[in-house]
Amino acid sequence: MILKSELEELLSNLRKARSILVEEFVSENPDIFTAMFKYDNDNVVMNMYIDCYFITWLNYHLEVFSCFNAKSVSCRNWFLSCMSDLISKYLKGVNTDSHVYKRSEFAYTLLEKKKAAIMHIIKCSDSNKLKYNKLVYAVEKDKKLFEREIAKLKEEA
Amino acid sequence: MSINTLNAKQDYTEKIESEVAGILENTTVDEKEKAPLVKAIAGRICEMVSLSSLHERLGILYEYEKNYLSLVKEYKEEIKFAANLQEDLRKERTKFFAESLREVSQTLKDAQVSTDVASTWLMELVNSYTNSLNLSGNLIDEHTVDTIGIIRKEAKKGASTVKGKGNDINDIKE
Numbered sequence: 028m029i030l031k032s033e034l035e036e037l038l039s040n041l042r043k044a045r046s047i048l049v050e051e052f053v054s055e056n057p058d059i060f061t062a063m064f065k066y067d068n069d070n071v072v073m074n075m076y077i078d079c080y081f082i083t084w085l086n087y088h089l090e091v092f093s094c095f096n097a098k099s100v101s102c103r104n105w106f107l108s109c110m111s112d113l114i115s116k117y118l119k120g121v122n123t124d125s126h127v128y129k130r131s132e133f134a135y136t137l138l139e140k141k142k143a144a145i146m147h148i149i150k151c152s153d154s155n156k157l158k159y160n161k162l163v164y165a166v167e168k169d170k171k172l173f174e175r176e177i178a179k180l181k182e183e184a
Numbered sequence: 185m186s187i188n189t190l191n192a193k194q195d196y197t198e199k200i201e202s203e204v205a206g207i208l209e210n211t212t213v214d215e216k217e218k219a220p221l222v223k224a225i226a227g228r229i230c231e232m233v234s235l236s237s238l239h240e241r242l243g244i245l246y247e248y249e250k251n252y253l254s255l256v257k258e259y260k261e262e263i264k265f266a267a268n269l270q271e272d273l274r275k276e277r278t279k280f281f282a283e284s285l286r287e288v289s290q291t292l293k294d295a296q297v298s299t300d301v302a303s304t305w306l307m308e309l310v311n312s313y314t315n316s317l318n319l320s321g322n323l324i325d326e327h328t329v330d331t332i333g334i335i336r337k338e339a340k341k342g343a344s345t346v347k348g349k350g351n352d353i354n355d356i357k358e
Contacts, residue, residue, distance in 0.1 A: 028330045031265060034323065038269065041320050042276070045313055049280070052288040052309060055295060059305070063292075067301045077308055084312065109319055116315040 033102040037109065040091050048084060071131075072180050078134035079173035085113060085141075086166040089159075103159075107149050114142045133176050137169060193230075201226040255338050259331065266328040273324060277317050285310065 029037075051059060062076035092106055117130070118138055130138075141162070148158045205222045213221060256263070288309065292302040 028334075029327070031262075034269075034327050037323060038320050041316050041323075045276075045280075045316050048309060048313055049284045049288060052305075053284075053291050055291060060295060060297070063295075063297045063301050063305065067298050073301065073304070077305060081308055081312055105323070109323065112319055112322075113315055116311075 029099065029102045029105055033098065033105075037102070037106055040088065041109070043091065044084065044088055047087070072177060074129070075131055075133070075173065075177050075180060078131050079170070079177070081117070082134060082137065082169060082173070083166075085110075085117065086169060088113070089163050090166060104149050107145050111142055111145045111149075114138050114145070118142070131176075133172075137172065141165070197226060197230050200229050204229075252339060255335055258338075259335055262331050266324065266331060269324045270321075270328075273317065273320055280313055280317070 059080060062073060062080075066073040066076065088110060098106075118135065144158065144162055144165075148162070151158075201222055204225045205218070208218055208222060285306075289302070289306065292306070297305075
């Protein structure tokens with residue numbers, strides 16, 4: 028069982044991440060709105076921007092979970108399980124009655140890898156600090172990979 | 185009182201009556217007076233036994249409930265904590281669908297984003313937001329279940345102490 032303070036911190040991180048989502052839309056974040064106008068006739072590139080934005084949002088959770096090493100093992104594992112659950116939900120995609128949003132293969136691969144890395148850290152809790160840092164550094168790597176993929180798509184178009 | 189309990193009480197009374205009749209069998213008590221005397225003595229014995237048993241049972245129930253109440257008092261803050269977290273999450277979910285989503289939708293409309301594009305982004309926003317809300321809900325539920333588990337464990341400990349006095353609380357509760 029994790030401590031009350033740890034649970035509060037986890038919940039507060041999740042809440043903060045949710046509020047950022049809303050704020051960025053309401054404040055017309057240029058990253059989102061530029062893509063909305065620039066690629067409104069190109070679904071493939073547009074969807075890649077959507078995947079990039081929401082995967083960056085997922086990554087944000089990893090960045091804000093500060094002082095990873097100072098937390099109890101159960102707290103770390105709780106947080107990592109949370110991340111794994113969130114990623115699993117993303118892998119399922121969005122499918123409503125009126126709309127089916129298909130995530131790009133590129134995003135699927137990236138999310139699968141991220142989930143596998145998280146599961147590995149949960150299993151081998153001894154050496155997880157180093158592996159967690161690798162996960163955080165992958166945040167920058169993901170952005171770069173998305174930029175390259177989007178550039179490739181634009182060239183192909 | 186259930187039929188089973190009534191039957192058991194009747195059997196018990198008959199047994200006492202038969203015992204008393206046995207004792208009075210070789211006495212000089214007049215045969216005509218024997219039957220009402222047996223009934224009166226047996227009735228009085230049953231009454232006394234049942235009063236003492238009731239008193240004992242009430243004592244056990246009291247101990248049991250006292251134990252529960254002290255546990256609730258001891259874990260009051262924990263219970264309040266879990267309830268507050270659930271309440272906050274419920275409020276946030278309501279606010280998102282009642283206010284925030286409307287605000288985002290209006291921003292997209294004011295910015296003249298095409299309907300299709302806006303709907304795709306909005307769908308992913310709702311999906312991400314609700315996934316995160318559900319995840320928070322699961323964390324709170326898990327913590328609540330853990331807390332209930334601890335309280336139950338403590339309650340069981342208390343119940344076994346009461347049980348140790350020679351009675352089973354479950355028999356009384358039935």
